[in-house]
Each structure stands twice: as structure tokens, then as C-alpha cells.
Amino acid sequence: MFGSKISRFxxxxxxxxxxxxxxxxxxxxxxxxxxxxGGRVIDPETGLDAVRHIGISGDRIDVVSTQPLSxxxxxxxxxxxxxxxxxxxxxxxxTTISQQMQLLDGVTTALxxxxxxxxxxxxxxxxxxxxxxxxxxxxxxxxxxxxxxxGIILRSGTAxxxxxxxxxxxxxxxxxxxxxxxxxxxTYQEKASADEISQINRVLxxxxxxxxxxIGLTLDYMSEAINEAELRAVFELAAARDxxxxxxxxxxxxxxxxGLREVIDLAKQTGAAIHICxxxxxxxxxxxxxxDEITVARNEGVDITxxxxxxxxxxxxxxxxxxxxxxxxxxxxxxxxxxRADTGAWFTEExxxxxxxxxxxxxxxxxxxxxxQTRRALSDPEMIIVSDLISxxxxxxxxxxxxxxFTRVLDLFVxxxxxxxxxxxxxxxxxxxxxxxQKMAPAFARKGRLQTGADADIVVLDWxxxxxxxxxxxPYAPTVGVEYVLVNGQVAVIxxxxxxxxxxxxxxxxxxx
Ligand SMILES: [Zn+2]
Numbered sequence: 001m002f003g004s005k006i007s008r009f010x011x012x013x014x015x016x017x018x019x020x021x022x023x024x025x026x027x028x029x030x031x032x033x034x035x036x037x038g039g040r041v042i043d044p045e046t047g048l049d050a051v052r053h054i055g056i057s058g059d060r061i062d063v064v065s066t067q068p069l070s071x072x073x074x075x076x077x078x079x080x081x082x083x084x085x086x087x088x089x090x091x092x093x094x095t096t097i098s099q100q101m102q103l104l105d106g107v108t109t110a111l112x113x114x115x116x117x118x119x120x121x122x123x124x125x126x127x128x129x130x131x132x133x134x135x136x137x138x139x140x141x142x143x144x145x146x147x148x149x150x151g152i153i154l155r156s157g158t159a160x161x162x163x164x165x166x167x168x169x170x171x172x173x174x175x176x177x178x179x180x181x182x183x184x185x186x187t188y189q190e191k192a193s194a195d196e197i198s199q200i201n202r203v204l205x206x207x208x209x210x211x212x213x214x215i216g217l218t219l220d221y222m223s224e225a226i227n228e229a230e231l232r233a234v235f236e237l238a239a240a241r242d243x244x245x246x247x248x249x250x251x252x253x254x255x256x257x258x259g260l261r262e263v264i265d266l267a268k269q270t271g272a273a274i275h276i277c278x279x280x281x282x283x284x285x286x287x288x289x290x291x292d293e294i295t296v297a298r299n300e301g302v303d304i305t306x307x308x309x310x311x312x313x314x315x316x317x318x319x320x321x322x323x324x325x326x327x328x329x330x331x332x333x334x335x336x337x338x339x340r341a342d343t344g345a346w347f348t349e350e351x352x353x354x355x356x357x358x359x360x361x362x363x364x365x366x367x368x369x370x371x372x373q374t375r376r377a378l379s380d381p382e383m384i385i386v387s388d389l390i391s392x393x394x395x396x397x398x399x400x401x402x403x404x405x406f407t408r409v410l411d412l413f414v415x416x417x418x419x420x421x422x423x424x425x426x427x428x429x430x431x432x433x434x435x436x437x438q439k440m441a442p443a444f445a446r447k448g449r450l451q452t453g454a455d456a457d458i459v460v461l462d463w464x465x466x467x468x469x470x471x472x473x474x475p476y477a478p479t480v481g482v483e484y485v486l487v488n489g490q491v492a493v494i495x496x497x498x499x500x501x502x503x504x505x506x507x508x509x510x511x512x513x
Pocket of ligand 1: 114218248276277
């Protein structure tokens with residue numbers, strides 16, 4: 001079943017061992033479950049970038065060796081690049097199909113940190129028959145607020161009945177983009193009383209007790225509702241619990257830095273750690289200023305990290321709140337920069353208004369960034385790479401091609417344009433996101449590394465063949481050249497093809513060993 005490139009027994013390697021004498025007796029005695037033989041191994045933490053053989057026992061890397069190894073399964077990686085599995089801090093892809101599409105992009109750990117969830121044990125129910133990749137979630141502020149203000153329990157990835165009169169399949173995103181509707185006004189528009197603020201923070205604290213990976217704060221979606229007192233309270237909670245806040249900051253008119261300054265000031269005052277989501281999509285024309293202010297804050301001692309979603313468009317429903325405001329000024333674009341997600345057709349003022357009136361729940365794609373902004377973000381040495389994938393429920397329904405975010409960076413910005421080096425890009429996809437979490441969640445100290453004792457989450461790339469092919473019209477076209485993907489030592493992608501039966505993922509919490 002493993003195809004021609006894997007032999008069940010590495011005869012050549014064994015011959016080498018028997019000729020190698022006593023120095024290799026130790027290796028000879030070892031027989032690994034899986035061996036990845038002779039690839040260019042990149043470990044961003046130690047700086048290793050050399051041809052090595054990796055021996056895996058069970059779910060861990062046992063050895064990274066200069067000498068050939070023998071194993072029950074041997075993957076010939078000669079001429080290939082071997083890197084840690086990618087750790088995605090920002091995906092909403094909590095369905096099995098989303099995880100599988102992300103596996104084909106090299107993502108072995110897919111985390112829902114921006115929106116998060118409450119009653120996080122529901123996530124485990126979603127995956128009763130196992131998960132394709134490792135997963136985990138933050139405690140979601142929006143979910144906690146909805147529980148307190150609307151009495152609705154939101155569960156990421158779980159379809160819920162929508163309140164009467166609202167459209168959508170009932171995903172958490174559907175609730176977010178229906179925030180302008182009367183039925184959800186308490187969550188999205190009403191101020192919270194002092195008592196409600198403490199209730200919200202009690203819900204979040206309970207989630208943190210159960211191991212939630214920090215607090216997800218989609219502030220922009222609740223911009224009208226949340227005042228300074230409410231915001232300060234959640235910063236104080238994050239500081240007291242020593243967990244990060246993952247923040248979608250308030251958006252003003254194109255490039256207004258007020259939303260960034262607000263959270264940096266609160267981080268300084270409270271000591272909370274903050275992570276700024278999809279920087280290009282919030283900074284827009286003022287990206288240089290935003291990145292400078294983040295660097296200054298970091299140098300002043302603020303625990304601040306930042307991520308980029310490496311695509312130049314946004315996607316939401318045409319009826320979403322922002323498209324009922326002065327969106328052309330906010331984004332600095334016009335009707336002709338927006339297209340239908342289903343057909344790709346571009347709008348005019350007339351067709352936009354008619355479509356918005358008749359199909360408020362229809363997804364659209366609004367192009368408001370350019371590749372120059374993505375390049376600029378990637379040139380920041382601390383920039384973490386994420387997907388911001390919208391949950392895929394069926395391959396018949398298109399979502400933006402964020403399921404290919406990591407290999408788009410590798411193909412377009414590393415291989416073709418050489419904006420950043422390959423080891424640097426790999427570090428931003430593996431080590432840096434793992435480091436963001438490992439202080440609070442020690443299990444992440446074994447992620448994002450190719451070392452003895454690390455989790456065997458591994459990607460083998462055929463660099464010469466690597467080609468990103470997905471587009472907004474064809475979002476599920478997998479990238480060519482992602483040859484093998486291992487999750488906890490099990491081979492989940494073989495010769496570029498998904499092995500759907502492999503469900504080797506695990507729930508990751510702050511309590512995980
Ligand atoms: Zn966001």
C-alpha cells in the first residue's frame with residue numbers, strides 16, 4: 001500500500017550496517033518503526049540543515065543520525081526536504097475534511113485560537129472516530145459573551161440551529177457574520193453590565209481550567225458592544241492566568257492604528273501577552289507603521305507576537321455588517337474589486353446592490369491587499385505564518401484557498417521570489433508558533449522540531465516539483481510536491497495522496513503531558 005518509494009525493509013541500509021563495524025553496532029541493533037532516509041533535514045531550533053536519517057519509534061523521533069538506519073517502514077527522502085509538521089495557530093477548519101485538506105498542505109497541528117470555543121469538550125465529540133491532525137482551541141470570548149448575553153452555546157465546527165429568520169448552516173462564522181441581526185444584538189451590539197462582565201470572565205476561566213490554549217478575542221466583530229472596562233477585564237484575566245490573547249483588533253478606516261495601539265497599551269498596563277491576528281488584513285495601507293509599533297512594543301518588554309495570512313483578499317457574506325457600513329472607504333476599494341465566490345463574476349455597483357438585497361448570505365471575495373503587503377509582512381523576522389481557513393464542510397462548497405496557505409508561501413515567496421530563505425520560512429511555520437504556546441502548554445515544546453524526543457510530526461517535500469495550484473475558483477487543488485506527511489509517527493500522506501483512514505491526531509491542551 002505504500003507504493004514503490006517505500007520498501008518494507010531497507011536492505012541497502014542493512015548491508016551498510018554490516019560493513020560498518022562496531023561503530024554502528026548500536027544503530028544496527030535498533031530497528032525503528034519508521035525511517036525517513038537520506039533527506040535534507042531542517043531543524044529550526046538547532047539550525048541543523050544537512051542530510052540525515054530519522055528513526056521513529058511509536059509517536060516520537062528516536063534519533064536523527066548521519067548513519068543509515070533500518071526500519072519496518074522506510075521512506076526514501078533522498079533529494080527531498082524534511083521539515084517539522086506545520087503548526088497553524090489560526091484555522092477555523094475544525095471539520096475532518098478541513099484537517100485533511102490542511103494535511104495536504106503540511107499542517108499537522110491545526111489550532112482554533114482566534115475565535116476559540118466554549119464547552120471545549122464538544123470539540124472532542126466532533127472527532128469521535130479520531131482526528132486527521134492534532135488540534136486544540138482557545139477559550140472564545142465571542143462564545144462566552146454569547147452564552148451570557150444570548151444564552152446560546154456556540155461550538156466551533158458544530159452546526160447549530162440558527163435563531164429564527166437568520167440564514168446559514170449554524171457554524172460559529174455564521175453567527176459572527178449575522179451579528180448585525182436583531183436576534184444577536186445582545187452579543188454583538190449591547191454593552192455588558194459589570195455583573196455580565198464577571199460572568200463572561202468566569203466562563204473563560206472555567207475553560208482555562210480545562211486546558212484551553214489561551215483566549216481568542218475577535219474584538220472587531222463585537223466592536224460596538226465592548227467598551228474599555230470590558231476589554232480591560234479580559235486582559236486582566238489573561239495576565240492573571242499567564243495565557244496569551246489572540247486578537248482580531250478593531251478595524252477603523254483603512255490603516256487607522258487606533259485598534260493596535262489600544263491592545264498594546266492594555267498589554268503594557270496589565271502585563272497580558274498578546275498575539276495580533278492577520279496583520280496585513282488589519283494594517284492595510286499602514287503596514288509599515290503597524291509593524292514598527294509592534295517591534296517597539298516588543299523591545300519595551302511586551303510579550304507580543306504577530307501573524308500573516310498570506311493571501312491578498314478577504315471573504316465573508318455580502319450581507320455582513322462591514323458591507324452595510326462604508327466598506328469602500330474602510331477597505332480603499334470599489335465595487336469592481338469584489339467578486340462572487342461561487343462563479344468568480346466581478347460586481348458593478350448595480351449588480352452588487354441587487355445581489356446584496358436578494359442573497360445576503362452569499363459568500364463574496366473582496367480584494368483589498370496586494371502581494372507587496374504580503375512580502376513586506378514576510379520580511380519581518382518574527383512574522384508567524386497561518387492559514388485563517390474557514391471550515392470546509394463539503395468539497396462542493398468553495399471557501400477561499402487558505403487550505404494551501406503554507407505551501408503558497410513556500411512556492412511563491414520562498415522558491416520563486418526568494419523573499420525569505422527556506423529555513424527561515426520553516427521556522428515561522430513550525431518553531432515560532434510552537435514557542436508561542438509552549439510556556440502555557442508544555443506539549444508544544446515537542447512540536448516544531450526535528451530532534452530526539454520530538455513528536456514525529458514530519459513533512460517531506462519534493463522541492464523541485466513543489467507547485468502551488470489552488471485559486472479562489474479552484475480552492476481544493478492540492479499543492480504538488482508535498483510527498484509525505486506524518487502525524488504522531490503515522491504516515492497520513494503517501495506520495496502526495498491522503499490516507500483517509502489514518503486518524504493519528506490528538507487533542508492538545510495546556511494540561512497535555
Ligand atoms: Zn479574524
